[in-house]
Amino acid sequence: MPRPRVTAHIGNMVNKSESSELARDFAGVLVDPISRGELHLRDGALASGDGVRTFRPGTDGYFDFTIGDQFYDMESTSEEYAGEQQESWRRFYEAYLKPWVDRESAQRVLEVGCGMGLGIRFLRDDGIEAYGIDIPCLARFWARAGNDPAHFINCDGARMPFPDGYFDAVYTLGTIEHIGTKAGHYTLKDDYWDTRVAFAKEMLRVTKKTGRLLVTCPNKSFPIDIHHEPTDAATPPGKMKWRRHIFDTYGMTLHWPFGKYHLFSYSELKGLFCEFNQAASIEPLPLKDYFAFKRTGSLGMLRRLKNVITRYIETMPAALRKSPLNPFLVVEVRK
Numbered sequence: 001m002p003r004p005r006v007t008a009h010i011g012n013m014v015n016k017s018e019s020s021e022l023a024r025d026f027a028g029v030l031v032d033p034i035s036r037g038e039l040h041l042r043d044g045a046l047a048s049g050d051g052v053r054t055f056r057p058g059t060d061g062y063f064d065f066t067i068g069d070q071f072y073d074m075e076s077t078s079e080e081y082a083g084e085q086q087e088s089w090r091r092f093y094e095a096y097l098k099p100w101v102d103r104e105s106a107q108r109v110l111e112v113g114c115g116m117g118l119g120i121r122f123l124r125d126d127g128i129e130a131y132g133i134d135i136p137c138l139a140r141f142w143a144r145a146g147n148d149p150a151h152f153i154n155c156d157g158a159r160m161p162f163p164d165g166y167f168d169a170v171y172t173l174g175t176i177e178h179i180g181t182k183a184g185h186y187t188l189k190d191d192y193w194d195t196r197v198a199f200a201k202e203m204l205r206v207t208k209k210t211g212r213l214l215v216t217c218p219n220k221s222f223p224i225d226i227h228h229e230p231t232d233a234a235t236p237p238g239k240m241k242w243r244r245h246i247f248d249t250y251g252m253t254l255h256w257p258f259g260k261y262h263l264f265s266y267s268e269l270k271g272l273f274c275e276f277n278q279a280a281s282i283e284p285l286p287l288k289d290y291f292a293f294k295r296t297g298s299l300g301m302l303r304r305l306k307n308v309i310t311r312y313i314e315t316m317p318a319a320l321r322k323s324p325l326n327p328f329l330v331v332e333v334r335k
Helices: 016-027 079-103 118-125 136-145 192-205 241-250 266-275 300-304 306-314
Strands: 039-042 045-048 054-057 108-112 129-134 152-154 167-173 207-218 281-284 328-334
Touching (some): 016 039, 016 045, 079 167, 118 129, 207 266, 266 281
Parallel strands (some): 129 152
Antiparallel strands (some): 039 045
16 A cells, blocks of 8 residues: 555645545546555545555645655655756647647646656647656655645656546656666566556556656667666666776766666667557657767767757668667657
8 A cells, every 4th residue: 555645734735625626536537556446535645446446645745646655765856857858848748748649639638757857848838638647756846846646646656546548648758767776767577568568558558548758768779868868776786887987087977888778779669669568560660869868968078069969860761760870769659
């Protein structure tokens, strides 16, 4: 069962009365993330039909549907990264995400692993019914930004409280490579593949029959990663010192382009969604306008090669998008 959470005042955003009203609204829409059955009002909270599970707002005022304790010790966003998102998200939204949503007139959209939630806020400003989910540590950032508790929910991406086929479009950006890892970062758990299969299955479940998913991550088949450091809290001390040195010097992580590693290749993404979860299709999309290139300009070699990297990625022929010559995968999955 989820840990007990206590409703608190958050400025003028959420109080006990507002929390009860939010629970009433959610009761008619959301479902139990385990049984997928109806949720029932109970003292300002939501209870599963069998009464075993009770869900209520956390200390920052956002409903918490997280199952189990493993997510409460994870920190997925630093203050520094939160600041980077603030700087780059508007440009990315206008240049890439909004055109993708508008291309098929999606009216109800979900972001899985929404971070600060800026994409959801921008979509809602443009009249889209949009929702964001992430693990409990993000709630404090949402509260600080004044994100609407009716559209932001804490939960596990493999166990979401939404009905089947609820969304026209679902997207997850730079999140899927962290699924099935220790501490939510890079070191893979023994059962990582099963966890990833469940994650992909759940995203497809909440997408309507004619809907689509946008999934992005660095390409494992490309041996250079500028988005992740080479070590994390689960890495044994002293291991991979040479990779750490290269990252600190040049801002890039070198890795084997095959074998067990937290990133995905195109063929692995295709296997995850189409072979294991029966999605209808998967197709790599152009990378033009996807990046703010914040991370290519920070250190030595990458700063000097920024223009070359940008031109290469944005003019990449379609034939190379599935190949080891593509450093970053942006794919559209059809249910």
